[in-house]
Each structure stands twice: as structure tokens, then as C-alpha cells.
Amino acid sequence: MTERPADRARGERVVRRALRALRHLRVLRVFRVLRDDLWTTAAEPPPHTARPRWLDWLPAIAVVVVVLAGLLLAGSANEYAFDYHMGTRPGLLLAALQSAALVAALFRPVPAWWGATLVMPVVAWYARGEADVDALYPWTGTGLTAQAGVLFLLALRVRPRITLETLLISAATGLGCGLLQAGRPGGHFAVTVLAVAALAGAALRGRQVARTELAAQQELTAEERTRRTVLQERTRIARELHDVVAHHMSVVSIQAQVAPHLVDRPSPELTENLAGIRANAVDALAELRRVLGLLRAEDTAGGAPDDGTRHAPQPGLDLLDELLGKVRGTGLAVTAVTTGERRPLPPGVELSAYRIVQESLSNVLRHAPGARARVELGYHPSGLTVRVRNTRPEGAVPAAGAPGSRTASGAGSRTGSRTASPPGSRTASPPDTGHGLLGMRERTAMLGGELATGPTPDGGWEVTAVLPTTPPAEDAT
Incomplete structure (x- = not known):
């Protein structure tokens, strides 16, 4: 079928009109x-x-x-x-x-x-x-x-x-x-x-x-770095506490297995209940081991260094003297004072107290050369107060971030600031990354306690943690 000239001309006119309209729209858009x-x-x-x-x-x-x-x-x-x-x-x-x-x-x-x-x-x-x-x-x-x-x-x-x-x-x-x-x-x-x-x-x-x-x-990067640090510290704390709980569950399982043999002719009900206790303890222990394996696998995948303590028993205050001896061996003068009646505390409290003292003394070694440190443990009916205080550094203070902050962590989530220092003084300061302070804050908050860090009037630094022995009350829902 041959296209007629009239149809072709009509089509060309339609195309030209469309192009003109398009150009008009472009001009209007400009x-x-x-x-x-x-x-x-x-x-x-x-x-x-x-x-x-x-x-x-x-x-x-x-x-x-x-x-x-x-x-x-x-x-x-x-x-x-x-x-x-x-x-x-x-x-x-x-x-x-x-x-x-x-x-x-x-x-x-x-x-x-x-x-x-x-x-x-x-x-x-x-x-x-x-x-x-x-x-x-x-x-x-x-x-x-x-x-x-x-x-x-x-x-x-x-x-x-x-x-x-x-x-x-x-x-x-x-x-x-x-x-x-x-x-x-x-x-x-x-x-x-x-x-x-x-x-x-x-x-x-x-x-x-x-x-x-x-x-x-840079601000977003710093916030992300802080968030990842908090997660790493929480993972480390969870791994340590899971070790403690797993140990206690193992003891419960063994005691439930041995208990029937300590009684002459135990009743079937007692034997059945003890068997149920042991079975539940074994199941809980298996779940804890699964969680521990996951946490340690995450540490390995994240490139966390193996310092030989990953599978070691978690320390308590009974090993504090050994820790102080190692610190004194580095040349830091440390004195230890204990007030109140010394008594066994829950494993989580002792572990947190040990880690807070350990991190505080590490900060003194890194950021207050030539200073003297004092470790105070105050036992009271409701818990334990840990205070680590160091004097003004006598050597050159390494470059660090801004002076630390006074933070109270716990149920009340109270937060303040204490950053003033004497003019011209060489005030010891916390790590510039703040990882150690984050770890101490997380451990204290987990127990429902309070943490305060900041400079002292004489140019030193002080860390005070109040660790209750009773778990924090759950919020009513």
C-alpha cells in the first residue's frame, strides 16, 4: 500500500508541532x-x-x-x-x-x-x-x-x-x-x-x-567508632560473665548428680526432682557453651588478639594482690587499702571490680608517668566501692584527648561533667580513645552502680565505682 502525499505531509506537520512543543517545554523549564x-x-x-x-x-x-x-x-x-x-x-x-x-x-x-x-x-x-x-x-x-x-x-x-x-x-x-x-x-x-x-x-x-x-x-565516624567500642566491651563482659555462670551451672549439675548418693534410700520423688535439676542444668550449660562459642568466634573473626586469657578462669578480688605485684614490677608505686569487713562477693561484682582496678592502673601507666597510685576497696552492707587515685604526673604527659567526664551509670542514668583542671597543671588524662572508660562504664551500669571519673585538685586523676551486690530492680511493665 502506497502512502499518499497528503498523509505524509500531515505526519510531518504533527512531528514538527511535537518538536516545537518539546522545545517550548524546554525553554519553559529553563x-x-x-x-x-x-x-x-x-x-x-x-x-x-x-x-x-x-x-x-x-x-x-x-x-x-x-x-x-x-x-x-x-x-x-x-x-x-x-x-x-x-x-x-x-x-x-x-x-x-x-x-x-x-x-x-x-x-x-x-x-x-x-x-x-x-x-x-x-x-x-x-x-x-x-x-x-x-x-x-x-x-x-x-x-x-x-x-x-x-x-x-x-x-x-x-x-x-x-x-x-x-x-x-x-x-x-x-x-x-x-x-x-x-x-x-x-x-x-x-x-x-x-x-x-x-x-x-x-x-x-x-x-x-x-x-x-x-x-x-568525622563526627559520624567518631560516633560509629564509639558505638562499636561499646559493643565490643559488652561482648567481652558478656563472655566473661557467661564463663562465671557456666561454672556455677556445672557445679549445680554435679551436685544434683551426687546428691542422691548422699542419702540412704532416697525417695523416688527426690531422685526424680534431682534428676530434673541436673537435666535442666545440663541443658542450660549447653546453651551457655553455644553462646560462648559464638562470642569467641566473633572475637576471632573481628581480629581480636588472643592474649592468653580468652579461655582462662575469670579473675576475682582474690587475684588483686597478684595484679598489684605485676604493676609494681613496672615501676609504678601502688598502695592498697581495704576498709570494712572483707567478705566474698558475687562473681560478677568481683570480676567488675578487678577489671576496673586493672584498667585504671593501666591508664596511670600510659598517661601519668612518674605518678603514685592508691587503690581503695571499701566493703559496705550494700556493695563495694572501688577507688583508684593517682597523683600528679612527674614526667611528660603523653598527648591525649580532653579531660574525662564524671559519669554516673546505672538505674538512674545520671550524667554530669567535671572537666576543670588547675591552670598550667600537668593533669593526668584518660586515654584519648576512651575505650577503657567505656568498658568501666558498661560494667558499672550492668550492675546498676555508679561510676565517676575526673581530675583531682592536686592535678591527678581519680576513678570511683560503686558496685551494689544486689541486682538492679527490673522496671515495672
């Missing part, structure tokens, strides 16, 4: 973007840095800009009035508008740019046939300085796309005014100056945006 970008008074706040820099000295910059605007006002008015033959009043009015735009760019950069840019067609209209089209036309030297200042301040506070749009419109306005005046574009040098000003402002803004994003990323 104008819509320009309207959203340039028909607004909104702008980002001036760039801010953590340390005082010239960008933060906004009041001083405002004074400088106002003074500069006053100087430009006088120069532009003179050039417009005599070089462009516009007369005194029109020249003064246009110069005042340009100078006001420079000041307004500190607060509303986009409207200020509009005001400075609209001066150019007015200048070209007034000066038509009277002024020479040169490298600056339609700007004067002072007018170009004001326009460049407006573009620079605008580029500091808007997106790069808006900066590019304003630069192109400014350049097109200047070149177009020269084309209408003498049939050839002028303002070549002026366009270069405007481009440099816009590029400088955009570069400073981009640098500050990059620094802000980097700081935010």
Missing part, C-alpha cells in the same frame, strides 16, 4: 529554573569556621564594605556625570544604586545583584551616542568594582549554579549594551574581572562546604 534561582531573597548564612577567621569577622567586613561603597559612590557619580555625559543628578542616582547594592549584598545578595545589574541598561540608554565603547563599557572603573564586589559576596552564599547564572547574565548585559551602543560588544576586560570575582567567591564557599562535610563525616 525559565522556571531561573525564576526559582534568581527571583528570591533567600541565601545561605555566611561561611563559618571553628577558628576565628576573616570570614567570621562580619561586622568588620560590613564596616569596610560601607566605607568602600561611599568611596565608590563619589567616583561613580563623577564618571557617570562627565565621562558618560549623563548629568549630575542621574549620575549620582545610578552611582548611589550601585553602592547601595554592594552594602545590600551582605544581607540579601540576590536582590542586590539584580539592582547592580539593572543599572547597566540604564547607563547604556542615558549614554547612547555620547560614550565610547571600550574594554569597560557600560561599566566605569568604580562601577565595575562595585559589581565585582556584589558578585563575590553573592558567590559566597549561593549554590555554584546560581553563581554561574548571575555571571552569565551580567556578562550578557554588558556585552549586549556595547553591541547596541556601537554595533560591537564592549566590556571584555570587565567580563574577565567579574568572572574572577565570582570564581573566587565560589572557591571560598566550596572550600568551606567541603570542610563542613568533612567535619560532619
Whole structure:
């Protein structure tokens, strides 16, 4: 079947209409973007840095800009009035508008740019046939300085796309005014100056945006590192406590197995109950061993070093003297004081107390060279108080993070801060990573106790943990 010429022509007309409509939509989209970008008074706040820099000295910059605007006002008015033959009043009015735009760019950069840019067609209209089209036309030297200042301040506070749009419109306005005046574009040098000003402002803004994003990323990284450290400490604590619980379940199982043989002719009910106790203990022990295997497998997969203690019995306060002896062997002077009636405590309390003393003394060795340490154990009816205090370091203190914080962890979840230290003193500080403090805080919170860390008045450091012997009460649900 042959296509008729009329149908072919009709199809071509439809295609042409569709293409025109598509181009029309694209043009509308461009104008819509320009309207959203340039028909607004909104702008980002001036760039801010953590340390005082010239960008933060906004009041001083405002004074400088106002003074500069006053100087430009006088120069532009003179050039417009005599070089462009516009007369005194029109020249003064246009110069005042340009100078006001420079000041307004500190607060509303986009409207200020509009005001400075609209001066150019007015200048070209007034000066038509009277002024020479040169490298600056339609700007004067002072007018170009004001326009460049407006573009620079605008580029500091808007997106790069808006900066590019304003630069192109400014350049097109200047070149177009020269084309209408003498049939050839002028303002070549002026366009270069405007481009440099816009590029400088955009570069400073981009640098500050990059620094802000980097700081935010570093903060997120630090938070993630802290979260992972807390999880690692909790895993370690859980592994240690599972060891303790598994030991007790093993004892229960053995005692339930032996108990029937300690009674002459035990009743069937007693034998059955003891067998049930042993069966439940064996099942619980199997589950605990499965959890322990999982925790240790996670440690191995995570690259945790095997220091020989992974499968060792968990220490208690009966091994504290041995720990203090090892610390004294490193050259640290340590004294130990015990108050109250010494008695056996729950394994979890003794394990946490041992680890808190161990970590505190490790911190003294790392961060307070030449100091003396004192370990105090205070037994009281409701629990145990552990206090490790060291004197002011006599050697050079290694670089560390900010002084630690006083934190109370437990049921009340009370938190405060104590970071003041005597001026000029060499105050011992905790590890910069805070891993040791996190571990102590987690152990104390697990028992429902309180932990306080912070500098002492004499320039030393003190760690105090209150560990209750009764488990924290469960919240009512």
C-alpha cells in the first residue's frame, strides 16, 4: 500500500508541532529554573569556621564594605556625570544604586545583584551616542568594582549554579549594551574581572562546604567508632560473665548428680526432682557453651588478639594482690587499702571490680608517668566501692584527648561533667580513645552502680565505682 502525499505531509506537520512543543517545554523549564534561582531573597548564612577567621569577622567586613561603597559612590557619580555625559543628578542616582547594592549584598545578595545589574541598561540608554565603547563599557572603573564586589559576596552564599547564572547574565548585559551602543560588544576586560570575582567567591564557599562535610563525616565516624567500642566491651563482659555462670551451672549439675548418693534410700520423688535439676542444668550449660562459642568466634573473626586469657578462669578480688605485684614490677608505686569487713562477693561484682582496678592502673601507666597510685576497696552492707587515685604526673604527659567526664551509670542514668583542671597543671588524662572508660562504664551500669571519673585538685586523676551486690530492680511493665 502506497502512502499518499497528503498523509505524509500531515505526519510531518504533527512531528514538527511535537518538536516545537518539546522545545517550548524546554525553554519553559529553563525559565522556571531561573525564576526559582534568581527571583528570591533567600541565601545561605555566611561561611563559618571553628577558628576565628576573616570570614567570621562580619561586622568588620560590613564596616569596610560601607566605607568602600561611599568611596565608590563619589567616583561613580563623577564618571557617570562627565565621562558618560549623563548629568549630575542621574549620575549620582545610578552611582548611589550601585553602592547601595554592594552594602545590600551582605544581607540579601540576590536582590542586590539584580539592582547592580539593572543599572547597566540604564547607563547604556542615558549614554547612547555620547560614550565610547571600550574594554569597560557600560561599566566605569568604580562601577565595575562595585559589581565585582556584589558578585563575590553573592558567590559566597549561593549554590555554584546560581553563581554561574548571575555571571552569565551580567556578562550578557554588558556585552549586549556595547553591541547596541556601537554595533560591537564592549566590556571584555570587565567580563574577565567579574568572572574572577565570582570564581573566587565560589572557591571560598566550596572550600568551606567541603570542610563542613568533612567535619560532619568525622563526627559520624567518631560516633560509629564509639558505638562499636561499646559493643565490643559488652561482648567481652558478656563472655566473661557467661564463663562465671557456666561454672556455677556445672557445679549445680554435679551436685544434683551426687546428691542422691548422699542419702540412704532416697525417695523416688527426690531422685526424680534431682534428676530434673541436673537435666535442666545440663541443658542450660549447653546453651551457655553455644553462646560462648559464638562470642569467641566473633572475637576471632573481628581480629581480636588472643592474649592468653580468652579461655582462662575469670579473675576475682582474690587475684588483686597478684595484679598489684605485676604493676609494681613496672615501676609504678601502688598502695592498697581495704576498709570494712572483707567478705566474698558475687562473681560478677568481683570480676567488675578487678577489671576496673586493672584498667585504671593501666591508664596511670600510659598517661601519668612518674605518678603514685592508691587503690581503695571499701566493703559496705550494700556493695563495694572501688577507688583508684593517682597523683600528679612527674614526667611528660603523653598527648591525649580532653579531660574525662564524671559519669554516673546505672538505674538512674545520671550524667554530669567535671572537666576543670588547675591552670598550667600537668593533669593526668584518660586515654584519648576512651575505650577503657567505656568498658568501666558498661560494667558499672550492668550492675546498676555508679561510676565517676575526673581530675583531682592536686592535678591527678581519680576513678570511683560503686558496685551494689544486689541486682538492679527490673522496671515495672
